[in-house]
Amino acid sequence: MVMFLSILFAVFLASLSSVTGASVLRIDATCGFRLTTEGGFDGAVGQLADGQVRAGSGLAQSLFTWFGDAFTDQQGRGCWWTPPTSVLQCDWNQQPDHGFGIGCYGGLSYRDQEIFYECQTGDSDEVNIYLQPNGANCSRITLYADSCRPPCSTNPTEAPPQLSTTGTPGQDSSRTATTPSTPQATATPAFPPGTCDVVVADGPDEIVLIDKASPDTAYGPNPGMTVRLSPNASAIFAFRFSASDAGKQCALAFDLPAAQDQRAQYRLTGGGLVGFALLESPPKDPAAATYGNRPRVAMPLERAELRPGISVRPLEFPCPGADAEVAFLMADEDGADVCLEYQQYRPVVPIGLYLVKC
Known part of the structure; x- marks a missing residue:
């Protein structure tokens, strides 16, 4: 790693x-x-x-x-x-x-x-x-x-890229970490137009929840792929790669659908910035992972204000090949009181953290 x-x-x-x-x-x-x-x-x-x-x-x-x-x-x-x-x-x-x-x-x-x-x-x-x-x-x-920043998009109807999933509208398309699906996308802003022939959006293979208010508590397996974010709770997303990924370009992507999209199921309250970070490694034992023994941050990434309709791309990098694993952390920044809860694979439209590959 x-x-x-x-x-x-x-x-x-x-x-x-x-x-x-x-x-x-x-x-x-x-x-x-x-x-x-x-x-x-x-x-x-x-x-x-x-x-x-x-x-x-x-x-x-x-x-x-x-x-x-x-x-x-x-x-x-x-x-x-x-x-x-x-x-x-x-x-x-x-x-x-x-x-x-x-x-x-x-x-x-x-x-x-x-x-x-x-x-x-x-x-x-x-x-x-x-x-x-x-x-x-x-x-x-x-x-x-601290200043001279251009305005972020504030169009509440601006939806993230539409991905077709393995689920059917109205059905539960959730899955466990051992059966990853690969929703297909025809377009995505993660890469310039014309640079990718085929774009694939892969969800994380594992999501580990940790809580700094209970630094020694391990919350165990998360088969429902539930994400909970708050001033204390944060989430680690682990991605695994196969031999077919070698030579591709990867981008980390986070999407929250517009509030008007009735297919979107998530709860969002509070405000402030949320930070993303590349970790040195995934947790060695996800079932025993806690806030106290979490992997160290290898590189802080972009921060964003979570709101309906947001679509951010914190990092682009060359995809590794077989047996490689990469993990990212999503957590409230100091002073934020953002609370977000969703299931990564339940919605028909994309919600949460994905790797976009081409």
């Missing part, structure tokens, strides 16, 4: 698409924003006097100015990945690097790369921020902006 994760990240980063940025900085500055890091290091992003961007408890949080796909610091210095180490820095008379993006939930990306690296500096708890792990004692992080 560790080797698979290494290959996943290596291929994911190596396959990033090239984007041609504008050569001249636009002067229509839209807004200011601040950055925080999550993952290997959680903290506010500031700077040294020379403009080097760092995160650490002893640094004042910097205010950056957004220019659509580039940014400067509060002194007007252009921010870029300095060669050859690709450390983030803001310099005088420097054209900023173009190709940055801010997602509607605040995730910062650069030319479609959403995973960055913090590397230790030896100065207290301060870390440098890199595009690639070229420093010392590095770990993966994500970057979040």
